[in-house]
Amino acid sequence: MSTRTWGARRPRRRRTTTGAAVTAAAVAAAAVLLTGCGGDADKASVPEGWGTLETGSLSVGYPKSEGYAEQPAADRAKANAAVALKEEDGIRTGMVSVQLDFATGVHDAAGAAAAAGAGIGLNSTRKATDDVRLAGPEDAGEAREARRIDYDFTSDGQEDTPNRGTPMTGVLVAGVDSKGVPFVVRLNAVKDAVKAADLDAFVGSITVK
Numbered sequence: 001m002s003t004r005t006w007g008a009r010r011p012r013r014r015r016t017t018t019g020a021a022v023t024a025a026a027v028a029a030a031a032v033l034l035t036g037c038g039g040d041a042d043k044a045s046v047p048e049g050w051g052t053l054e055t056g057s058l059s060v061g062y063p064k065s066e067g068y069a070e071q072p073a074a075d076r077a078k079a080n081a082a083v084a085l086k087e088e089d090g091i092r093t094g095m096v097s098v099q100l101d102f103a104t105g106v107h108d109a110a111g112a113a114a115a116a117g118a119g120i121g122l123n124s125t126r127k128a129t130d131d132v133r134l135a136g137p138e139d140a141g142e143a144r145e146a147r148r149i150d151y152d153f154t155s156d157g158q159e160d161t162p163n164r165g166t167p168m169t170g171v172l173v174a175g176v177d178s179k180g181v182p183f184v185v186r187l188n189a190v191k192d193a194v195k196a197a198d199l200d201a202f203v204g205s206i207t208v209k
Contacts, residue, residue, distance in 0.1 A: 041135040041207075042135065042136065042138070042207075043135055044059075044061075044134070044135035044205050044206055047061065047063075047198075047205070048065075049064060049065030050064050050065065051068070051070060051084065052205075053070065053083075053084060053096065053098060054082070055081040055100060055183075056100065056181075056209065057098075057100050057183045057208065057209055058177065058183055058185065058206055058207060059209075060082075060185050060202070060205055060206045061201070061202065061205030061206075062096040062187075062202075063086075063094075063198060064084075066086065066194075067086045068085060068094060070082070070083070070084050079099055079102065080097050080098065080099055081100045082098040083095065083097045084096040084097075086189070090160060091160055091161065091162055092159075092160050093189060093190045093193060094187075094189035094190070095186070095189070096185075097186050098183065099183065099184050099186075101181050102115065102116070102182060102183070102184055103182050106176065107176060108175075108176055109131070109142075109146045111176075112146075112175050112182040112183065112184065113129070113146075113147035113149060113175075115174070115182070116149070116174040117129075117149055117172075117174075120151055120153065120170075121153060123153050123154050123156070124151050124152065124153035125151060126149060126150075127152060128149070130148045131145065131146075131147055131148075132146050132148045132203060133145060133146075134146050134173075134175070134207065134208045135204075135206065135207045136178075136208040136209065137209075139178070140208055140209070142176075143175065143177050143209075144208055145175065146173050146175030146206075146208070147174055147175065148173050148203055149173075150199070151169070151170050152167065152168065152169050152170070152191065153169075154167060154168060155168055166191075168188060168189065169188070169190075169191045169192075169194065169199075170186060170187065171186070171203065172187075173185045173206060177209055178208070178209060183208075185206060187199065
């Protein structure tokens with residue numbers, strides 16, 4: 001698994017997929033809106049049992065009840081503003097991360113997503129790209145517009161990650177906050193360890209500042 005990948009968008013479609021996949025995505029999107037996650041809320045809803053990572057640009061939930069724990073600032077990589085890890089027998093099987101100001105010359109969600117997408121890695125398969133509207137104060141303006149990318153990849157077995165070749169899945173949300181700082185939020189985990197509904201809840205838990 002690449003270190004870049006391990007460092008976390010429904011109105012307008014940007015993907016080509018099968019009818020079944022479209023139906024599933026539509027149902028998931030409706031569920032996010034009905035539960036009040038993201039959308040037009042000033043503050044996103046975080047599922048019961050989840051924790052929250054707070055940064056200067058945004059806050060995001062993580063599945064604390066599933067074994068994820070916030071990583072101390074002294075232990076995380078300098079590129080990360082916040083991290084929550086799930087470790088099993090010394091192996092990192094899941095990770096939520098926030099990177100701020102991670103790219104230069106980026107002024108909008110499209111540019112942030114392009115920069116973040118380039119860091120997914122060659123061993124990845126992009127499944128979908130969608131525009132999403134995040135929760136946040138009304139004066140955040142365009143900062144609430146972001147882009148979501150769903151992808152699959154395989155672990156590279158480095159830095160206490162699962163054995164090389166282990167199937168993994170991930171979702172990232174990229175945008176620019178109200179002060180012009182580009183951000184990318186990721187959730188990566190062993191494939192099938194995180195339900196599709198939880199990936200949607202993760203995206204819906206983001207509040208931009």
